Structure formats: structure tokens, C-alpha cells
Amino acid sequence: MGGWRYEQGLRDVGNGCFAYLQPAGTWGLSNAGLVTSDGEALLVDTLFDLKRTREMLDAMRAATPAAAQIGTVVNTHANGDHCYGNALVAGATIVATRASAAEMDEIPAPMLATIMRHARSGAAGALGDYLLHCFGAFDFDGIAPTAPTRVFDGELALTVGAKEVRLLEVGPSHTKGDLLVHVPADRVIYTGDVLFIDVTPIMWAGPVGNWIKACDTILAADVDVIVPGHGPITDRKGVRAVRDYLVYIRDEARRRYDAGMSPADAARDIALGDYASWSDAERIAVNVHTLYREFSGGELAPPDLLEIFGLMAELARRPR
Secondary structure: OOOOOOOOEEEEEEOOEEEEEOOOOOOOOOOEEEEEEOOEEEEEOOOOOHHHHHHHHHHHHHHOHHHHOOOEEEOOOOOHHHOOOHHHOOOOEEEEEHHHHHHOOOOOHHHHHHHHHHHHOOOOHHHHHHHHHHHOOOOOOOOOOOOOOEEEOOEEEEEEOOEEEEEEEOOOOOOOOOEEEEEHHHOEEEOHHHOEOOEOOOOOOOOHHHHHHHHHHHHHOOOOEEEOOEOOOEOHHHHHHHHHHHHHHHHHHHHHHHOOOOHHHHHHHOOOHHHHHOEOHHHHHHHHHHHHHHHOOOOOOOOOHHHHHHHHHHHHHOOO
């Protein structure tokens, strides 16, 4: 693996491929990518708000003439930190899985803007404080929802100049429609939020087995550069760490499910060990709830979004 510094901004990872990094990879601070060839460009993900997306696009245009006219945007999944900036890439074809495109309607930016105005009012108490901790650095006002214009299921091959770019659906896992972006000739893969490096993964959808298989797919790929959705550029060691975390919480949650413990109590009870050093360890709350729904065969209803953020707020206040 190359010695790319984990610093804010654009990193040239070779052969016309770039990674845009946002330390420290916590809530909303996602990575993106750019693939160029023969004057053409494909953007992997936009960012959480318009200001950050503009800064990223300016950095890309300064680095390579191909970024002046991005022809294709690939959204790796539906979370806003990977698609809310879509409107700023005028004229581009926006590609996502069919499942991801449908999920983008569930939490549009105007809804999040309303939630954050309530949090800033002080009326939400500790929950509001936690929401500000997670999302207070972003401006969701004025973001026009911009949906994908091309959807697919399974696999899709695109061309960027002389390069082939392969899209592989690996959801539902982190979300309902995750995909990987593989540039075989350059031995580069952009993983979206299938990978969080030194940051706690969050499993909104599951099943966990699909996410573990997605990690195995990355491990089997003939690549040198692995750009995660959050955290520093990584190698197979980083992929294995994410896979190991998923196996660990699956097994720990299953023991507590079988013992009749509630998902909230299980999240409080699971000892994270070395994983406690990863940022946002409180995401165990979401992960356990999602695993419990899987264990129950879908009979357990998903928690209210603000309820689950309330539990994460509680866990975040606890000493590790």
C-alpha cells in the first residue's frame, strides 16, 4: 500500500485515479473518488452538503483537466454524505443500484435540515446535543434532492475514456443498495461504506452475512489501492479488521438474543475490547438492533430513528 497521508483533500493514487479524503471519517465526513482517462471523468460519490462538495470539485478541477466536465457520478449508496451534493455535478449521468435510488427518498436533505433546526433550538436536550455532535458541521439548507438517472441491479460495466469501471451490487448490507466501484486496469477499488477504517461500521440494513461476503469480495479482488467510505486509504488488513468486527458483534449479539436480552440492553452489555478505540463506538446500538431484526426473521420492528440516536447519545456519554 502507498504511503498516502490521511489529510483533508485530494490524493493522487495513480494512473488517473484520485481519492478525496475527509478526516477523521466520523459522522458525515466521507471519502469520494475520481476516475479519469482520455479527458473523461467519473466521480465516485458527492459529499454531505453543497459547500464541501464545491470544495471537492474545485480541488479535482485544479488537479486534472478531465474533472472540468464530469460525465458520470456513481453513488455507492443512499446515505446523504454520499449523495446530497449530486445537484452540483450538472449534466452528469447519476448511477446507483435500484435499491439505493429508492432508499434516497427516505431521508431527504430538507428532512434533516428540519431535524437539525430543532436540535439547535435546544428543545431536544441531550439528544439534540448528540445530533449537533454528529451533524452540526454541515449545512443541509438549500439542498435540492437529485435522484439517480440510471439504475441497475447486480453488475454494470461503464467506460471512462479507455478504462473499464465495474460496478458490483453488494447490498443490502450497510444500506439497502450498496455497491463497489472497481477499476481493474488501475488495481483500485472504491468501497463506499462497505468499509469504515478506524471508524465503527454502522449497519442500517443488513443482513450481516451480505456485508461479510462484501468484505470477502474485496479481499479476493486483484487491487493495490482500497479507498473506504470513511477513514484512511487501506489494504487487506483494514478489510479484515472490518470483517472481524462484523463477525464479533454478530456472535455477541446472538448470544444475548438467545438469552432473551433486549437489543438496548445487549448494546449496553457488549464489551467492545480493542474496537472501543474506533471512533463512534456507540454505533453498536444500531448494529445490535439490526442484528436482532435479522435473528427474529423480521418480526422485530425497527426502532424509531430518534429513539436509536437517543440510545447512541447515552452510550457515547459512557466511559469506554
